[in-house]
Amino acid sequence: MPPSAPYADSRAVLEAQSTMEVDMVVLGVSVQTRSDGPAISFEWGTENTGRVLRGLSRVSLIRHSPHRRCEPNCYCGLPDGTEEAAGWLRRSETLDAAALLEDLALLNARLALFDWQRAMVDTNFTLIVQTDEMRQMEVAGTAPLAWPRFAAEGAGRLPLSAVGSESYLRLPIRNNAHVPVLLQAIIGVEPYALPDLPDRAGGAPHCAAERCDTTADVFRLTGWRVLSGSAEPWNATDNVPHTDNLTTLVLPLLLLAPHTELEIGVKFTPKYSGSFASHIYLRNNLTILESVQLTGEGAYPNFELSGRRPGSNSPLVIEVTKCTWDTETTMSRRLMVRNTGRVEVQLSNWSVAGAGCEARGFSLRPCGTKYLKPNKTQALHVHFTPDFTLARVSAPLTVRSERGATEFVLLATVPAKVLAGCAAEAPRPPYESALRFYGICIAFVALMIVLSTASLDAENLMKRA
Incomplete structure (x- = not known):
């Protein structure tokens, strides 16, 4: 079966391959395992289930629900009414570096609980199928436990961008749980910087193959968009738009319906040529804290x-x-x-x-x-x-x-x-003849003025003599 976690069940189809000419009716399916084995259940009632026909037949849906075995001390989830859940909500209201460090401590404790529960549980099981024609058919299976993630590995890589320009990423987020989950996205720069998270929570080293700047303030959150399901601000007074018109380090606390898919907008503005890296911290009440690595590279246009x-x-x-x-x-x-x-x-x-x-x-x-x-x-x-x-x-x-x-x-x-x-x-301009005529006239008038002035001056001199 696919890996599962408390409150994030997995499902698989139980199929039968029959070479018999007669049809068979499934009378029952039971699980043979230790008392602390996986919590397996079966879903009937869908079309063509419960019968085995010649060839390949769909017998039943198998569901693995780990929370049925570990409640109220599961490694995932903060049940309502507990002190841990109340403390987590209080930290959401006064979010700062100290609150994130408390989240990190709680995450490490839950990861230790995960390792212990995984070691204690026998993930192997045997199904005993009984039909009206055959008895005690055995089917071996396994139901592994996993640490759930909201974002896929490597989903935070942004495209190569020109220095001074802006590029955008839509980070896909999925709530794999069958219960509502509270989630809040935070860019991991001051004052929200944290030490590296454990690898299982997305805290692998930055830029393993190259040097990159992890301190530059070049990433911003721009909003969110629901793809399927529903997501609304937990606090109804937070009148925050869903579309990409924000520029912030922290998104509001969102309530995600079961199996909701959404996108978180990320803006990247490189300040110089080089590689940059940061984290988006996904605070949530399922796995407490998850890190999504953001990496981007800036280059000068030439x-x-x-x-x-x-x-x-x-x-x-x-x-x-x-x-x-x-x-x-x-x-x-x-x-x-x-x-x-x-x-x-x-x-x-x-x-x-x-x-x-x-x-x-x-x-x-x-x-x-x-x-x-x-x-x-x-x-x-x-x-x-x-x-x-x-x-x-x-x-x-x-x-x-x-x-x-x-x-x-x-x-x-x-x-x-x-x-x-x-x-x-070169052709002469059409106004040249007129301009020459007026120029000659002006020169003639000027000459006459000069001659008249000279004549008057000469006459005055003769009179004085």
Whole structure:
């Protein structure tokens, strides 16, 4: 039978393989074991049980209920009305490091009781099946005891995340008990840090194969979501939403119905490149305390723009080789943006000379935000419209990633021969004739004013003479 624990029964199907032509009716099934053996019971009444037909038949459901043998001193569960249960609830109201240390001491005592009860119980048993055609058919079985867990091993690993960004984990939790259970999730950082729990309660060492930071405050709980069954705050006055809109170290005490499944939201925000680890402590009145290891890794996003790393002084050159007067289809160059890091990179706020997507004759297409997975590339087209007044035009190209703003250099060059020829052939602006006329008029008026002033001055001098 599957492993079971007090208040967390296990079930198995008793099947019979018959080669007889006649059908048989099961008259009874009994258990042959020591007095302190497993507490086995049978469930009948389901369809096609209690009969043995030719071939494979379903005889009965077997249920192992360890609590029937050990109550009221089982290694699992805090029965209502006991001093241990009352103390556990009081610690829930004033939760601090001292309360968690008391929980840890109670956990160690229950684990010692588990070892003792497991050693004392004969988990092997023999079923005696009697039918109307055959008597005393023996079936050997075993019903092992186990320490129940709410979370699967390794369920707390978060994906590789970019430094400064946020990643999320939905940690699956299941109440395997057939009774309601109180459960509270706590992130194991100060002031809720504890020594490592026993391995059976999830306290295996952090990051066995690598060094990791166990002190950084990078994990947070964001809420919970029920998948099946029901879970509600134990204190009805705790008006705490279920959805992932919290950022906290401690969730409220929840009442989980039997066999309820839910997810606990965890947010991971790495502060620098490296590995991080912590625990989620699951306080509960079934196994007292369980640890779920949280592990995550942060990495800096990195990218290149046509082989140039951010901050490179090597310019991205566009060479003008011919005269062109089309302001929309002028000289262009395709730049390749490549993610060279281990995490997705987000590139936004593209800007030329701090003036948006167009400035100093340069324009970017497309100019929106780019999302690149590791080792993926996207094209960025840079267009340049020359006015043939300068041989070299440069402009800074800035872009923002998760690591902040970074800068590249755009440079457009026009060879001297092309510049001279294109400047002579460049179409004149439509307002040039009018501007020349008004300029001549202004110059003529200024000349007349100068001549008039000189004439008046000369006349005054002659009169004085």
